[in-house]
Amino acid sequence: MNKHFLEIENLARRFPSQSGELTVFENANFGIDKGEFVCIIGHSGCGKSTIMNVLAGLDAPSEGNVFMDGIEVAGPSLDRGVVFQNYSLLPWLSALHNVTFAVRSRWPGWSKEQVREHSYKYLEMVGLGGGAELRKPSQLSGGMRQRVSIARAFAIQPKLLLLDEPFGALDALTRGTIQDELVRICDATHQTIFMITHDVDEAILLADRILLMTNGPYARIAESVKVDLKHPRERGKIIHDPGYYPIRNHLVDFLVRRSEELSGGVVAEAPAQAAGAYPIEVNPAARAAPARTNPQASAMDAR
Ligand SMILES: Nc1ncnc2c1ncn2[C@@H]1O[C@H](COP(=O)(O)OP(=O)(O)O)[C@@H](O)[C@H]1O
Numbered sequence: 001m002n003k004h005f006l007e008i009e010n011l012a013r014r015f016p017s018q019s020g021e022l023t024v025f026e027n028a029n030f031g032i033d034k035g036e037f038v039c040i041i042g043h044s045g046c047g048k049s050t051i052m053n054v055l056a057g058l059d060a061p062s063e064g065n066v067f068m069d070g071i072e073v074a075g076p077s078l079d080r081g082v083v084f085q086n087y088s089l090l091p092w093l094s095a096l097h098n099v100t101f102a103v104r105s106r107w108p109g110w111s112k113e114q115v116r117e118h119s120y121k122y123l124e125m126v127g128l129g130g131g132a133e134l135r136k137p138s139q140l141s142g143g144m145r146q147r148v149s150i151a152r153a154f155a156i157q158p159k160l161l162l163l164d165e166p167f168g169a170l171d172a173l174t175r176g177t178i179q180d181e182l183v184r185i186c187d188a189t190h191q192t193i194f195m196i197t198h199d200v201d202e203a204i205l206l207a208d209r210i211l212l213m214t215n216g217p218y219a220r221i222a223e224s225v226k227v228d229l230k231h232p233r234e235r236g237k238i239i240h241d242p243g244y245y246p247i248r249n250h251l252v253d254f255l256v257r258r259s260e261e262l263s264g265g266v267v268a269e270a271p272a273q274a275a276g277a278y279p280i281e282v283n284p285a286a287r288a289a290p291a292r293t294n295p296q297a298s299a300m301d302a303r
């Protein structure tokens with residue numbers, strides 16, 4: 001019996017490589033509950049997008065399984081919406097039609113007016129009403145284009161929304177504004193979300209739980225950190241919450257120190273002041289990782 005809405009069991013992805021085989025990650029085990037917002041953090045190249053592609057059904061795992069609502073994920077589906085860093089809008093359609101196009105395929109029986117109304121509602125949520133919805137992608141700024149992608153993803157109300165560094169290409173100011181919009185939409189819709197980011201502040205602002213991934217190859221999900229800060233969260237205020245910096249320090253310490261140590265199979269101790277401050281689940285498989293004799297792993301160690 002599956003405990004979580006989304007269940008990831010013993011997942012591994014390996015690619016053929018010059019030296020035989022590249023194990024990007026292995027032994028990934030985690031679950032996501034309905035309505036939960038889970039972020040995954042890890043250094044560039046550790047395998048975050050690879051995991052997401054498997055969850056989306058765009059790539060098949062080498063080992064293990066993904067179940068959503070008790071059904072195995074075996075290919076892409078409108079039940080899972082994906083937003084990538086580089087907005088994939090159809091350039092010849094207006095913002096509105098980029099959304100109506102997706103909404104129509106999701107609910108083919110809907111009337112034209114119903115589709116338009118529904119689509120416009122989501123564009124308004126991301127601040128793209130009042131005429132902006134009629135512009136083509138080439139007439140929109142990078143931030144506005146990414147807003148269209150987000151509106152489109154939420155509009156089809158997928159059972160699971162997958163976001164792969166959706167704000168990675170945006171300047172800090174635009175990024176902040178869209179983060180605020182995302183906070184509002186999430187509070188309103190309770191959409192289930194799995195999001196990749198390497199921005200710890202973004203993760204704390206948005207997530208209910210943050211998964212920490214060790215460096216690759218042989219990356220593992222080492223910890224699951226619960227973000228117990230109350231909702232609604234605001235970017236300007238959240239940093240004054242006494243719970244903010246203990247979590248932030250823990251995440252930064254993971255990224256600068258433990259992500260590397262754990263990837264070599266060394267047991268790194270979590271900082272002492274963290275004990276009891278916020279709930280952390282340590283994945284025992286990550287701690288028990290044997291030292292690798294794989295040439296790729298040694299090459300990494302030598303650097
Ligand atoms: N199709 C592929 N074939 C071979 N190697 C791949 C493929 N896709 C990803 N990789 C490798 O997997 C590792 C993780 O990549 P990726 O998931 O994109 O990392 P991240 O998203 O965490 O930055 C990288 O070393 C990358 O080169």
Ligand SMILES: [Mg+2]
Pocket residue numbers: 048049050164
């Ligand atoms: Mg990536």
